[in-house]
Amino acid sequence: MRSCLVQLLLMAVVVFALVWFGLPFGASWLATNAIGAAGFSGTDTKVEVSANVPPRILLGHADTIRLTASQVSVGDLHAATIDVSLHDVDLIDRTIGSVAGTLTSVRVQAPNGDPVTIDTVTIDGVGTSANATLTLSNAAAESLAESQLKAQTGLAGKVKVAAPNKATLTINGKTQTGRLVVAAGALQMVPDSSALPTLILIDAGHGNPFQLSSVAVGASSVTLAGTIDLQVLLGL
Numbered sequence: 001m002r003s004c005l006v007q008l009l010l011m012a013v014v015v016f017a018l019v020w021f022g023l024p025f026g027a028s029w030l031a032t033n034a035i036g037a038a039g040f041s042g043t044d045t046k047v048e049v050s051a052n053v054p055p056r057i058l059l060g061h062a063d064t065i066r067l068t069a070s071q072v073s074v075g076d077l078h079a080a081t082i083d084v085s086l087h088d089v090d091l092i093d094r095t096i097g098s099v100a101g102t103l104t105s106v107r108v109q110a111p112n113g114d115p116v117t118i119d120t121v122t123i124d125g126v127g128t129s130a131n132a133t134l135t136l137s138n139a140a141a142e143s144l145a146e147s148q149l150k151a152q153t154g155l156a157g158k159v160k161v162a163a164p165n166k167a168t169l170t171i172n173g174k175t176q177t178g179r180l181v182v183a184a185g186a187l188q189m190v191p192d193s194s195a196l197p198t199l200i201l202i203d204a205g206h207g208n209p210f211q212l213s214s215v216a217v218g219a220s221s222v223t224l225a226g227t228i229d230l231q232v233l234l235g236l
Contacts, residue, residue, distance in 0.1 A: 039073075039074050039075060040069075040072070040073075040074040040234065041072070041073050041074070042069030042070060042071055042072040042073070042082070043069065043070045043071040044068075044069060044070055045067075045068070045069040046066075046067070046068045046069070047065060047066070047067055048064075048065070048066045049062045049064075049065050050062065050063055050064045050065075050066075062086075062089045062091060063087065063088065063089075064085055064086065064087055064089075065085070065086040065089050066083075066084070066085045066086075067082060067083075067084050067085075067086070067101075067234075068081075068082065068083045069081070069082050070082075072103075074233055074234065075209060075233050076108070076109075076205075076207050076208060076209040077103075077106070077209045077233060078106065078107040078108075079103040079104060079105060079106045079107070079121075080104050080105035080106075081103065081104045081105070082101070082102075082103045083101050083102055083103075084099055084100065084101025084102075084103075084123060084230070085099065085100050085101055086098075086099050086127065086230070086234075087099070087100070094231075095127065095231065096127025096128070096230065096231045096234075097126075097127060098124075098125060098126055098127060098130075099123055099124070099125065099126075099127050099130045099230050100123065100124045101122075101123050101124075102120060102121070102122050102123070103120070103121040103123070104119070104120055104121075105117055105118075105119065106118040106120075106121045106134070108202060108207060108208040108209075108210070109203075109206060109207025109208060110144060110147065110148055110151075110201065110202060110203075111148065111151070111152070111200050111201075111203050111206070112147065112148065112151035112152075113207075114147055114151075116136075116140070116144050116201075116202060117136070117140060118134045118135065118136050118224075119135050119136050119137065119140075119221075120134075120135050121133065121134050121135075121210075123228060123230070125227075127229075127230055127231040128229050128231045128232070129227045129228075129229060130227060130228055130229075130230055131225070131226075131227060132210055132225070132226050132227055132228045133223060133224070133225055134210065134212075134223070134224040134225075134226065135221050135222070135223050135224075136221065136222050136224075137220065137221055137222070138161050138217065138218075138219075138220055138221060138222060140222075141161055141180075141201075141217075141222040142158075142159045142160060142161055144201050144202075145159040145161070145167065145169075145189050145199065145201060146158065146159050148189075148199050148200065148201050149169070149171075149189075149199060152197070152199050152200070153196065153197065153199075155171050155172075155196075156171070157169050157170055157171035157172075158170045159189075161180060161217045161222065162217060163216075163217045163218060163219070164216060164217060165179050165180045165181065165215055165216065165217050166178075166179060166180075166217065167179060167180055167189050169191065169196070176191055176192065176193050176195070176196065177191075177192045177193075178190055178191040178192055178196075179192070180201075180215045180217065180222070181215065182212045182213060182214055182215050182224070182226075184204060185204030185205075185210075185211040185212050185213070185226070186200055186201075186202060186203045186204045186212060187200075187201045187202040187212055187215060187224065188200055188201060189201055202224075209228055209229075209233060210224075210226045210227070210228050211226050211227050211228070212224050212225070212226035213225050213226050213227070214226075
């Protein structure tokens with residue numbers, strides 16, 4: 001009788017351990033397959049699922065899912081690295097409460113199809129509309145403006161940016177001034193003179209997963225603020 005009781009207790013401990021420690025591994029596998037089905041690809045991809053009470057995962061709830069990978073591609077998002085944590089995730093309804101994390105060397109498309117590299121992107125906020133802060137060098141912003149000036153007007157020129165959002169264009173030896181602005185989610189360069197049209201530098205959509213809301217030029221970098229819907233992008 002005593003031997004049977006001990007065996008039952010041991011079996012209970014084993015089952016408890018399997019449930020307590022095994023569920024997060026199983027949920028990680030499911031989450032990995034879910035983002036894979038959404039088109040996510042990357043190198044050294046790791047998906048870690050955790051819940052304060054692991055059996056809650058049986059009900060489809062994860063307190064945190066941490067996603068890390070390099071050479072990332074999913075939808076319109078392409079990055080050298082990604083390290084984001086998704087909080088309060090419903091694995092059944094595929095909803096994300098909030099997200100926080102960082103991406104590096106994020107690539108988006110300019111209107112002419114050329115790639116634009118954003119040095120870093122920090123994300124924080126609601127899963128369907130997380131705040132995103134994008135940073136690129138002044139040199140990269142100037143190169144982008146020059147390429148779009150050529151692509152959209154046929155004119156070759158040099159562009160310099162300066163705080164808070166100024167742009168100076170030099171075309172055929174003549175200098176004109178303008179401004180970097182955000183309108184309808186897109187980054188634009190607006191010349192002060194009507195001799196040149198407004199140039200779209202980064203459009204909303206069309207190879208760009210970010211909806212931009214503001215731009216600020218600093219001493220060495222340009223900061224763009226906007227939002228991104230990671231819930232739809234990751235298919236969770």
